[in-house]
Amino acid sequence: DQQVKQNSPSLSVQEGRISILNCDYTNSMFDYFLWYKKYPAEGPTFLISISSIKDKNEDGRFTVFLNKSAKHLSLHIVPSQPGDSAVYFCAASLIQGAQKLVFGQGTRLTINP
């Protein structure tokens, strides 16, 4: 049972436009959500996060939106830049014994010049 789902394996966006990456989750016990970015041959790096008590968090070009009733979050990148081309993982935090992150399968974002 996959608790965190990223249904779009890939997304292609023109440079300067908005990129929107989506993530759905099934477990209402998740209390914290994060986005990670991964370049080839590197480990994932933290991008932005949001607590379940908020519905929006913004950091420069990156904004994460959380819709708890729909169990859905999204990452907006605007304007998109070529360096944003990477795989983006959505993750949710669950406290079960040890606190742990549950990841989605990732979305490959390609920014076209």
Add this chain to the structure above:
Amino acid sequence: ETGVTQTPRHLVMGMTNKKSLKCEQHLGHNAMYWYKQSAKKPLELMFVYSLEERVENNSVPSRFSPECPNSSHLFLHLHTLQPEDSALYLCASSQGQGLGNYGYTFGSGTRLTVV
């Protein structure tokens, strides 16, 4: 450099070999994790160590054996692997009692190929 170092970066091994993956963190974290990343699949949590004690083992086959001798080092011992075990193995660390704002800090991974 993220502060989490994994060696080797690449490993090719036969099904009868024994090898070990190493992870070292210099962040003062007290929880460490092994994840497996296969193509088109979510990152799969394999093991969790908190304060050097294994607190989670997600039904991982016994051909994978973790070891955490101290809070800075984590090993994954491999023996008699199968070709389907070929994947990117990622180590991560965190503050064990809370993720803080950044969740985990990942290493660059070991790309394992079983032949």
